Amino acid sequence: MSGAPVPPAASVLSVQHLSVLAKDRPILSGVSLDFAGRSLTAVVGPSGCGKTTFIRSLNRMVELTPGLRVEGTVLYVGQDIYDPHVNPVLVRRRIGMVFQRPTVFPMSVFENAAFGLRLVHESEEEIDKAVSEALRRSGLWDEVKDDLDRSALSLSGGQQQRLCIARALAVRPRVLLLDEPTSALDPAATQRVEATMQRLKEEIVLVLVTHNVGQAARVSDRVAFLHSGRLVEVGPTADILERPRDPLTVQFITGRFE
Amino acid sequence: MATANPMTRMLTPEDLLTDRSLRTRWRIGFDRAVGWVLPLLFGVAILPILAVVYYVGSRALPTLTVTVLTSTSLTAGVDVLGVPIICTFEIMAVATLLAVALGLFGGIATAEFLPDRLAGWIRTTANMLAGTPSVVMGYFGYFTFVLYFGWGLSLISGAFTLAFFMTPYVFRTADLAFTSVPRHVREAAYGSGAGPLQYILRIGSRIALPQILTGVFLAMAIGVGETAPIVLTTAAATIVPHSLFSPATFLTALIFANYGSSLGAGYVNVAFQAAFILIVVVMLLNVLVRIVSARYQKKLEGLYL
Numbered sequence: 104m105s106g107a108p109v110p111p112a113a114s115v116l117s118v119q120h121l122s123v124l125a126k127d128r129p130i131l132s133g134v135s136l137d138f139a140g141r142s143l144t145a146v147v148g149p150s151g152c153g154k155t156t157f158i159r160s161l162n163r164m165v166e167l168t169p170g171l172r173v174e175g176t177v178l179y180v181g182q183d184i185y186d187p188h189v190n191p192v193l194v195r196r197r198i199g200m201v202f203q204r205p206t207v208f209p210m211s212v213f214e215n216a217a218f219g220l221r222l223v224h225e226s227e228e229e230i231d232k233a234v235s236e237a238l239r240r241s242g243l244w245d246e247v248k249d250d251l252d253r254s255a256l257s258l259s260g261g262q263q264q265r266l267c268i269a270r271a272l273a274v275r276p277r278v279l280l281l282d283e284p285t286s287a288l289d290p291a292a293t294q295r296v297e298a299t300m301q302r303l304k305e306e307i308v309l310v311l312v313t314h315n316v317g318q319a320a321r322v323s324d325r326v327a328f329l330h331s332g333r334l335v336e337v338g339p340t341a342d343i344l345e346r347p348r349d350p351l352t353v354q355f356i357t358g359r360f361e
Numbered sequence: 362m363a364t365a366n367p368m369t370r371m372l373t374p375e376d377l378l379t380d381r382s383l384r385t386r387w388r389i390g391f392d393r394a395v396g397w398v399l400p401l402l403f404g405v406a407i408l409p410i411l412a413v414v415y416y417v418g419s420r421a422l423p424t425l426t427v428t429v430l431t432s433t434s435l436t437a438g439v440d441v442l443g444v445p446i447i448c449t450f451e452i453m454a455v456a457t458l459l460a461v462a463l464g465l466f467g468g469i470a471t472a473e474f475l476p477d478r479l480a481g482w483i484r485t486t487a488n489m490l491a492g493t494p495s496v497v498m499g500y501f502g503y504f505t506f507v508l509y510f511g512w513g514l515s516l517i518s519g520a521f522t523l524a525f526f527m528t529p530y531v532f533r534t535a536d537l538a539f540t541s542v543p544r545h546v547r548e549a550a551y552g553s554g555a556g557p558l559q560y561i562l563r564i565g566s567r568i569a570l571p572q573i574l575t576g577v578f579l580a581m582a583i584g585v586g587e588t589a590p591i592v593l594t595t596a597a598a599t600i601v602p603h604s605l606f607s608p609a610t611f612l613t614a615l616i617f618a619n620y621g622s623s624l625g626a627g628y629v630n631v632a633f634q635a636a637f638i639l640i641v642v643v644m645l646l647n648v649l650v651r652i653v654s655a656r657y658q659k660k661l662e663g664l665y666l
Contacts, residue, residue, distance in 0.1 A: 164552060196554035206549035208564055218563070219553045270553055 114139040114178075115277055115308045116161065116198070121175035123156050123165060123332075130156045131332045133175070138278070143304035145323035145340070146312045149355060153332040154312045158280045161310065162198035163191040179278070196223070198278040199271030204287050205263035207255035207270075212247050215255045215266055219274040233273050240306070241269035242299040261292020265299060278308045285318065297322050316356050320344050328352045414640060420630050421637035429634060433601050442634055447601050448516065448609040453585055455520035455605070460527035460580055465573065467528070468535025473561060484536065491529035498526050499593035507594055516602045516609035519595035526590055527580040534576025538569035571657035575650045582646035586639060588613040612639050 116138040123131040131153045138144060146154045159165040160173055163184060176183045184194045196219065207215050214221075216234040225233070234251075238244040243265040247253070255266055264284060271279055281300065285293040300322050303309055313319055319326050319340065326343040328336045328351070336349045347353050433443035467487075471480045502522025512518045542565055550560040588611075596608035597618060612635040619632040 162552070164548065167548060167551060192554055192556045195552055199554075200552035202545060202549060202552065204545050206543075206545045208546070208549070209567055218550075218555075221563070222553075222555055222559050267549065274554060 115180060116310075117176075117178040118161070119176045119178070121157075121160060121173070121177060123153070123160055124172045124174070125170055129332055130171070131160070134329075134332075134334045136327060136334060136337060138308045138310060141305055141307060142325060143300060143309040143311060143323045144325045144327060145319035146310065146327045146329060147314065147316060147319050147355070148329035148335075150314065152329040154314075154329050155282055156332075157329065158200075158282050158310055158312045161278070161280055162195050162200055164195070164200060166191065196274050197276050198280060199274065199276035200280040200282065201264070201267050201271055201284050203283040205260055205267055207258070207263045207266055209254070209256060211252045212255050212258070212266060213251040216269045216273050218270055223274070233275070234269075237269040237273035238266075240272050240299075240303065241265045242295060242302070243269055259292070261288050261295055264288060264292070264296055268296070268299060268303075272303075276307065278310065279303065281309060281311045283312055283314065286314070293318075316344065328355060330355070417633055417636045417640060420633040424630055425634050425637065430638075442612075442615075442631065442638070444599060444601055445610050445612050445615045445635060446638070448595075448598060449585065449612045451602065452516060452520045452523060452591070452595075452609060452611060453581065455517065456523040456527060456584055457577065457581055459521065459524035460531050460584070461577055463524070463528045464531025464533075464576070464580070465535050467532045468537075468573075469539055469561060471532075472536045472539035473557060473565070484533075487529040487532050487536075490525070491533070493526075494589075495526060495587050496589035496593075498522060499590040501525070502590055502594045512606060514594060514596035514608055515606045516595065517605040519591045519609055519611065520605075522590040522594045523584050523587060526587060527584040530580035530583060531573070531576050534579070535569070535573050538572035538576075539565055541572075542568050571653050575654045575657070578646045578650045578653070582643045582650075585642055585646075586613060588617050592617055 114137040118134060118136045118138075121131060121134045122129055134157060136144075146157060148154050156165060156171075159168075161177060161184075165171055165173060173185060177185060179194065179197060182189065184191075184198075208218065213234055216237050217230050220230045220233055235244065235248075238247065243262060246262060247258075247266075255263065258266060264287075268279075268281075268284075284300075285296050288296065297318065300309060300311065304322070304324065311319070311323060323340045325338065326340050327334060328343060328347075328349070330351050336343060336347065336352050343352065344356055347356060429441050430446065431443055432441040433447070434441070467483070471483050475483065499522060502518060502525070506512050506518035506521050507514055510518075539561070546564065546568065547560065550564045555563065591611040592614050595610060595614065597614065598608040598610045602609045615635045616632045616639075619635075
């Protein structure tokens with residue numbers, strides 16, 4: 104499912120001393136974090152703590168915002184994604200992303216899921232196979248299999264978001280970044296997206312940004328707590344949420360921020 | 362019981378929901394008056410349009426026959442519109458093609474690739490170009506294409522001059538259409554591994570196309586009604602042009618040349634017929650603009666969900 108085998112101990116994604124600056128004001132300062140094997144890491148923190156900037160810097164999406172400067176390294180299976188010889192487009196194909204707002208393209212369900220594959224000119228046969236696989240992995244297959252040609256805009260918000268996940272999965276990325284994927288969804292749709300995340304974390308590396316501690320508790324293996332652009336604490340979900348060591352973390356999970 | 366209600370006992374003058382003060386009555390009266398005056402002003406505004414359609418139609422229609430529209434031979438005593446119609450069609454085709462090519466590429470480059478400052482300068486320049494008096498444009502075309510390029514008074518000189526007049530309208534809508542694609546759609550495309558060119562060809566153009574089409578129709582409606590750029594760059598041809606470099610004419614040029622004679626009795630109302638055709642064409646183009654932009658609205662509603 105997740106491409107060629109990687110040595111189990113090696114981290115797929117390794118963030119080292121990552122800083123992001125707007126002019127000279129740091130949004131993120133010196134964050135170091137490793138993402139290994141198959142896991143789901145929840146990045147939590149109060150509004151404006153830099154969690155969205157953090158996740159956007161893991162596949163160079165941050166570069167689409169003018170005026171931001173990135174320092175430090177992000178290694179994807181040993182290669183620095185910010186190396187000048189690296190093509191950001193290829194980075195984003197290996198490290199997929201799902202956004203806060205479900206954003207399907209104005210075309211059919213099938214073509215939405217096939218979008219990334221068409222970009223690399225896969226054969227029709229391969230596209231058919233990859234699209235149905237991706238729709239199954241995202242948990243949308245049963246709802247759309249009878250009419251893959253319907254417009255994606257006719258889907259509900261939750262279905263659209265799972266289609267976005269399928270679109271990202273179709274090119275078989277090894278890492279999937281999820282930036283508050285349920286914040287625009289109702290509870291039922293949220294639950295389905297969470298179930299999808301739980302299945303996917305057995306297959307690839309997931310990085311989930313969420314402002315919802317409950318969601319982190321439900322789906323993540325590990326929680327990283329960011330505050331004012333710094334990584335305050337990181338550890339297994341149960342440890343961080345039940346026995347936080349840092350007073351800032353205590354304040355956050357007991358709801359004294361936001 | 363009602364008097365026992367504590368709320369009722371505590372009513373103050375501020376609780377009254379009606380007031381008969383002069384100011385309020387004046388305001389309500391004014392609102393009503395506006396409701397009458399605005400439709401009236403609208404009627405006054407469209408009166409000239411209706412008058413033009415009626416007058417031109419009543420002069421043109423009685424003599425407008427299929428022969429007049431299609432015949433290209435100048436038999437004695439009968440003016441026919443075949444040549445100007447064919448010329449208009451050909452000039453518009455070449456001019457539209459050129460204006461779309463220039464405007465589209467310029468618009469996409471400005472919206473997607475150029476640095477903000479340069480893009481700003483180009484937008485200003487395009488607006489200035491759109492505001493240039495058409496006779497100045499004609500003069501520019503005359504010197505550039507007719508004389509400097511040596512194309513003479515010809516179909517292609519007219520088409521190129523007209524194209525420069527139409528380009529800003531295509532440019533502006535293409536630029537606007539691409540810049541107004543929602544940011545999250547752009548990010549989703551990049552996040553799915555699309556490069557800039559793939560984003561433009563597969564996603565951006567799909568969303569921008571209807572708006573660009575309205576720009577093209579608008580440019581055509583404006584172009585087909587221009588007179589000065591054509592009169593200065595094409596000869597008043599009386600036969601169908603056999604190449605791009607042949608003399609040509611235009612429906613508006615025909616009106617320009619014949620309006621004097623058509624007022625006199627005994628002459629065929631060729632200017633009125635040309636004017637009537639132009640009015641119909643421009644109206645059709647405007648209806649197309651309305652239809653396409655309505656569909657565009659519908660499409661974007663889904664995306665802004």
